[in-house]
Structures are given as structure tokens and as C-alpha cells.
Amino acid sequence: MISVLIVDDEPLLRAGITLIIESDPNIRVKAEAEHGREALEQLSKHHIDVVLLDIRMPVMDGLETLKAINAQTSPPAVVMLTATETDESIVTSLSLGALGFLLKTTPPAALIASIHSAASSQPVLSHEVISNLLELHHVPYPAAVESLSPRELDITRLIAQGLTNEEICQELFLSLSTVKTHVGRIMNKLKVGNRVQIAVTYVDATRLK
Structure with a gap:
């Protein structure tokens, strides 16, 4: 069973992602967090395989949270999940150790497949995100x-x-x-x-x- 932590400041989005990914019997959302500080607290309480991490959040944003997560011993796989981001954010996230970068508009099947890939330490690269980046x-x-x-x-x-x-x-x-x-x-x-x-x-x- 793949355990997931969803980190996003929008409750409705967290609920929607949960419904999507838990349609796969091999994935469970173990915890949720509204910002990075809460995410780190949840990671101290639960074993998490994959973190879906938004970039823009109050209190502690995604990039700062990513640094903190990857400073831990045996950190979970982190996939950045966001609406729209700049090329600098994509490069920075991946350089800081994110396993991938997905848009929040990623189709449900692709999102589920990406979580399986991340849990297996396989890079997750959204066609749309990277293609948009290269077009710049x-x-x-x-x-x-x-x-x-x-x-x-x-x-x-x-x-x-x-x-x-x-x-x-x-x-x-x-x-x-x-x-x-x-x-x-x-x-x-x-x-x-x-x-x-x-x-x-x-x-x-x-x-x-």
C-alpha cells in the first residue's frame, strides 16, 4: 500500500485529490497538511511514501518544505503539484531533490500513475509542465x-x-x-x-x- 501526504492550503483541492487517488486500491492518503510546517509534523507521526507538495502556501512554502524534507534521513518521494509555475520554480524544485513536477490539472489516471512511479523512485515529469518550460x-x-x-x-x-x-x-x-x-x-x-x-x-x- 502506498501512503500519501497531501500538502496544499486549499481544503477542496485536497479533498478532490484524495477522492481521485484513493480510487486506486493500492493508494491511501495517510495525512493532509495546509502548509509546510504542518507537513513536517505529519511526517514525524506517519510513515509516508509519497508527498504531493504545493509550492505557494502560507506559513512555510513548498520550496522551503522540500529542503526540510530532503534533509531528513530516508525522506519520502516528493512530487511538486501546482497550478502554474515559472521555469525557475520547476528547475529549482527538481534541483532541490523533487522527484517530479505535476500540474493540478493533471488527469486522474496520470496522477495515479505518477504516484506509483514516485513510490518506485521513478522520476515524474509532466508532459505539459516540461513542454511549457521548453517553449520559453x-x-x-x-x-x-x-x-x-x-x-x-x-x-x-x-x-x-x-x-x-x-x-x-x-x-x-x-x-x-x-x-x-x-x-x-x-x-x-x-x-x-x-x-x-x-x-x-x-x-x-x-x-x-
Whole structure:
């Protein structure tokens, strides 16, 4: 059973998210919080696998809360859940250790799937969030990824858009083993350890141009 903590200052939104994710028999909302300080109190009382964390909240906002959570021993997976955010907020959240970033308008099925992914330590990247972020930039070959081959750059951009390996296979007409090999090489060249860090590196480099 995946235990979830929902942190948002809007009671109606918390209730709606609870109804959605508890439609999956393998997910339960163990606790709720209106702000970061209350979230930390709930984490001290309950075992939580996944935290859905809003960014803009009173008392203690999401970024400050994220820092505090990830300073703990064996912290839960944290997925930022918000209405609209800037590219700086996305990059900052992921750089601070968030496992992903989802819009509050994420469809129910995608939200449930994302919680399962987060509980398995798999990065959660909303297509809409990352796509909107990349649309703000217009540099096709950012400096931080100039060491990548054209094919590796194609795959890096698709990872940053939130595509899975299987979706990248379909997009580029490659085999799964080939994509996995390329992803491994990309991680080595960029000196990162997972797909979220690939996306952050790409977006950060583009933002700095």
C-alpha cells in the first residue's frame, strides 16, 4: 500500500485529490497538511511514501518544505503539484531533490500513475509542465549538452519533455535496448544519475543561454 501526504492550503483541492487517488486500491492518503510546517509534523507521526507538495502556501512554502524534507534521513518521494509555475520554480524544485513536477490539472489516471512511479523512485515529469518550460527557450544546442551526439541530443530533449523510454522508441523509431544504451551514455556525459537530472541539466543550460 502506498501512503500519501497531501500538502496544499486549499481544503477542496485536497479533498478532490484524495477522492481521485484513493480510487486506486493500492493508494491511501495517510495525512493532509495546509502548509509546510504542518507537513513536517505529519511526517514525524506517519510513515509516508509519497508527498504531493504545493509550492505557494502560507506559513512555510513548498520550496522551503522540500529542503526540510530532503534533509531528513530516508525522506519520502516528493512530487511538486501546482497550478502554474515559472521555469525557475520547476528547475529549482527538481534541483532541490523533487522527484517530479505535476500540474493540478493533471488527469486522474496520470496522477495515479505518477504516484506509483514516485513510490518506485521513478522520476515524474509532466508532459505539459516540461513542454511549457521548453517553449520559453529557443536555443537548440545548449552549451551544457554540446558534448552529446545528435542522436543523444534528440533523446535528451525528449526526456526533458517527459517521454518514457518506450515513447522515445516510438518517436525516433529505435529499439528499447538502443534507447537505454543512449540514456546510459547521456548520464555518463552529463555526470548525472537519473532522468530528472538529465532534464534539469538540459533546461538549466538552455535557461542560461
